[in-house]
Amino acid sequence: MIRVIIVEDEILSRIGIQSLLEEQKDIEVAGTFGFAKDALEYLKTNLVDIVITDIEMPEMNGLEFIREIRKQELADGIIILSCYDKFEYAREAIALGTDNYILKQDINEENLMKAICEVREKISGRTGERRRLHSLDEIPADETDIKAVGVIRLEQDHVDEKMILHLLDGIISRYHMGSLIDSYNRNPFIVFRLPASVPKEERKRILGDYIEEIQKNILQYTNKHLLMGISREFRDMQGIPAGYQEADEAVEMRFYHESISVYYSEDICWSRETPEFMFSTKSFMEKSGLEIFEKELNQFLSTCRRKQIWVKTARDALSQAVSIFVYSILKEYLYDMAIVRRWSGKYPFVDAVTTSASCTEVNRKVQELIGQFKEALTEIFEEDDFGRILSYIDKNISTGLPLEELAELGNMSISAFCRKFKDRMGVTPVQYINQKRIEKVKEMIKKSGCTLGEIAAAAGFSNENYMVRVFKKITGKTITDYRRDMGNVKF
Incomplete structure (x- = not known):
């Protein structure tokens, strides 16, 4: 143009x-x-x-x-x-x-x-x-100036990159801002030159004027701001590589603050600490399940933004948490491992996390995918009586759960129900119910102050002795050994 x-x-x-x-x-x-x-x-x-x-x-x-x-x-x-x-x-x-x-x-x-x-x-x-720079060696050495690196990120939907660089070259030359470096293996960047004879605050104002002039002129051509990261000041030419690294990392802050187009390294203190985070699976298939997931996702992203967690670290932690969450849901509700493995790769959760440009985009994409995931899973449950039966067992694990009652839910005789249950789940209904009850026992052992009798009642066992025998059979450990391994105090 x-x-x-x-x-x-x-x-x-x-x-x-x-x-x-x-x-x-x-x-x-x-x-x-x-x-x-x-x-x-x-x-x-x-x-x-x-x-x-x-x-x-x-x-x-x-x-x-x-x-x-x-x-x-x-x-x-x-x-x-x-x-x-x-x-x-x-x-x-x-x-x-x-x-x-x-x-x-x-x-x-x-x-x-x-x-x-x-x-x-x-x-x-x-x-x-015109002087058009392609390597650091071509920048005229002048150690009397104060310098700062400004890294340019060109978004994919910008107009032709060559045209943008041509415009930048003209703007920088006209206003004597410094030098443009367009290197083949890195983002293009500007080495701004600022007068050392003026106070730092004045240099900051001058730099701000330069950036405003660049943005104003580029806007006339592209209708978009350029994304820029600005390094701290330095004097020696040897400081350019470190300045580039600082400025390039500063632009990553766009992930958390997408409405801003210029990011100053001196205002950012990145944390590489990996946040410990897991989504809760307990109520996902209930009516409030999506709301709970969305709330936890928002809290995670807000925490990362507030703590300025390094973007790659935040992406990795979220990818892992979503993957574990989906796998856990599938394993809990589908049980058939072949189906679990197929479903695990059905929705591009990790791609949504790793390719999104901002928190807002990650939030929207992941929530959409999780909503689709739950909807599809719910359809399977509605079509399959076993989904309804397994859900009923989960909700009523502390009660007697007689086989007659479960068979009736599936509109089957007891013998047909037991046969179909074992074909589908690989274990008998009694074995499955005992496994779920032992999971409940393990959960309560982690809580101090509960007696064996209270745990047995909460898990649906008729008495504590029966619970102890079943626990040993399924886990291979006594409750005392398990509690000791967990580091709990004896009752």
């Missing part, structure tokens, strides 16, 4: 040229002006590729205007509009650095586009000759 402004005091001529250019898809008319002084003020704060200007204008004529453009380096290309009887002015304008001219009586779409294309070729070559 070529940004053009038109400077012409004759309004009909100005509108005519604008209408011809606005039909071209690769050209943007950034502004039109009737006075050169107004155009000059605009150029001081906005990036423009080509200026199309008349020579004879009130207050400031075209020659003075062109002289100021070249003196202040306000635009790369200049095209003048001339008349036959004013051609001497055109010659003088060309001597001042004009790139092309068009006779007013010859203005039409073809001639105008031809002139712009010729100027585009000229300024493209000129840009190539």
Whole structure:
């Protein structure tokens, strides 16, 4: 996209040229002006590729205007509009650095586009000759300046990367901000140069002005802010690699604060501590299950944001927690390990965590997937009587759970129910119920202050002696040994 402004005091001529250019898809008319002084003020704060200007204008004529453009380096290309009887002015304008001219009586779409294309070729070559850095060795050494590295992250939906770098090069050169480095194996970055003679707060203000100027000009082309990470200040050239690392890591803060586009390393203190976190599975298949999951997910992400947990660490911890959660749910409710393994890979939970650009995106994607996961699991339970029976056992583990009652739930005889149960689960109903009761016993052993009788009653055993025998049979340990292994105090 070529940004053009038109400077012409004759309004009909100005509108005519604008209408011809606005039909071209690769050209943007950034502004039109009737006075050169107004155009000059605009150029001081906005990036423009080509200026199309008349020579004879009130207050400031075209020659003075062109002289100021070249003196202040306000635009790369200049095209003048001339008349036959004013051609001497055109010659003088060309001597001042004009790139092309068009006779007013010859203005039409073809001639105008031809002139712009010729100027585009000229300024493209000129840009190539400009100091454009590709390695640290090419930066002019000046140890008297204070420096800071600004790493640029180009988002995938930005316009062409080469165009962005071209714009950056022009902005940085025009305002003498420092040096642009476009290296093939890393993000492009700027080495900002700041005067050492002014206080740090003033340097910070200057740096802020540089960044604001970059963002403002880039916005005119892409309608998006650039993501930038800014390092701490340093003086020696040897500090550039460390400054790059600081600035590159600072941009990672976008994961937690996506509404910000510039991230300062000095404001960030990353923690590499791995947060201990697990989702609770106990009530997931109940009505409130999704709400509980969403609340725990929000709490985890909020904690990571508050503690400034390093993004990769947070992603890894969340990926692991979601994977364990899903596997535990499947193992608890499906039981068939072949089905568990198939379901474990059915939903891209880990991809959602590792590829999302922000907390908000992670939250939304994971919640959507978990909702789909629960919905599909619920459908299986509704279609399969065993899902209903297993859920009933879980909810009533502390009661007697007679086989007649369970068989009735499945609309089967006791013998048919027991046979089908063992075919499906691999164990008899009694063995399965005892396994679930022992899980309850283990859970209560972890709590101090419970007697064996209280534990037996809560787990649905008829008496504590029967519970002790079943516990030893299933776990291979006595309750005393298990409690000791758990580090609990004796009753």
